[in-house]
Amino acid sequence: MGLELIPISRPAPGSGGLTGTWRTLKPLVDLAKCIDCGICWLYCPEAVIDWEKGKKISIDYAYCKGCGICAHECPVKAIEMAPEET
Amino acid sequence: MLSIPASCASVVQGLGPKSGIGMPLLNVPFASAASVATGIAEAFKQLGVKGRAVVWAGDGGTADIGFAAVSAAAERNSDVLYVMYDNEAYMNTGIQRSSETPKYAWTTTTPAYAGGKKEQKKDVALIMLAHGAPYVATANIAYPQDLYRKLKRAAEIEGFKFIHLFAPCPPGWSFDPSLTVEVARKAVETGYWILWEYDDGVFKLNPPSTIYADKSKRRPLKEYLKLQGRFAHLTDEQIAELEKEIDKRWDTVLKLAKAFGK
Structure with a gap:
């Protein structure tokens, strides 16, 4: 089809490389404190937080850039930003 | 199918032919996004393809450089969902002022020693409303459920849909990235940003802005400004002047809600 002649970009993981290497601060989650509310999942601008009600959260560090929005928005301060080891 | 003109989004998406955005996209010249999307919408119709033409463009690509094309697409009532994310x-070119930069804000072309920007912010959403577009709304990244609902609603409507999305920029506004949602939320809580939507002839405020129609419920504007380095040079008189301008904006929006409310 004609549409295929146009340089269309298509969804694929890692289109910007492993952007987790840009990180200087790393979000560390205390799952004992986590109340399973999903607010960090909602606000993560990179969509690297996985959340399923009842299973709490996990962070994909391959792409997390360490912006710290999750730690700032967490209502129970269950996420701490720790300096990345070099 | 998404059209993205030159903007921060053309960087954020990653390197072609891959994209980090969950739909196929085209990178198009700065001024052309609304026209390209019109063409895509027409092509979909002609080819019988089930698809939607969406534009994701910045404030420069919409309110300045792309404005003639946006206005024309609205006038044609092209079947396009246009989202202007406003930072x-x-x-991405180095913090130059646009017509969406607020008065007195620092940018590299409106330096603080010269008093920041002299002109006021252009209200693009109201201009799109005046075009007679069937759906126009404002949104804010601190309220993703509201944005989600508006995108879903807009997608159901045939014709030109416009969403003006408030999106703070940590380096451009000089604040720590962890505060991005906080800054956006403060914009609504101080009344600086008003959430509203115009749908099928009805104009209404959306929560939580409905609360802030009552001026006494708003937080002092200073709480929003002090989080950002771009306003660090402002005097108390200038802040008071900005607060008066916000009152004027509210006055307009409340009058519209009264005139076109249900």
Whole structure:
């Protein structure tokens, strides 16, 4: 089809490389404190937080850039930003 | 199918032919996004393809450089969903002022020693409303459920849909990235940003802005400004002047809600 002649970009993981290497601060989650509310999942601008009600959260560090929005928005301060080891 | 003109989004998406955005996209010249999307919408119709033409463009690519094309697409009532994410300057080229930069804000082309920007912010959403577009709304990244609902609603409507999305820029506004949602939320809580939507002839405020129609419920504007380095040079008199301008904006929006409410 004609549409295929146009340089269309298509969804694929890692289109910007492993952007987790840009990180200087790393979000560390205390799952004992986590109340399973999903607010960090909602606000993560990179969509690297996985959340399923009842299973709490996990962070994909391959792409997390360490912006710290999750730690700032967490209502129970269950996420701490720790300096990345070099 | 998404059209993205030159903007921060054309960087964020990653390197072609891959994209980090969950739909196929085309990178198009700065001024052309609304026209390209019109063409895509027409092609979909002609080819019988089930698809939607969406534009994701910045404030520079919409309110300045792309404005003639946006206005024309609205006038044609092209079947396009246009989202203008507004970070209030040309951010990916190095923080140059746009017509969406607010008064007195620092940018590299409106330096603080010269008093920041002299002109006020252009209200693009109201201009699109005046075009007679069937759906126009404002949104804010601190309220993703509201944005989600508006995108879903807009997608159901045939014709030109416009969403003006407030999106703070940490380096451009000089604040720590962890505060991005906080800054956006403060914009609504101080009354600086008003959430509203115009749908099928009805104009209404959306929560939580409905609360802030009552001026006494708003937080002092200073709480929003002090989080950002771009306003660090402002005097108390200038802040008071900005607060008066916000009152005027509210006055307009409340009058519209009264005139076109249900």
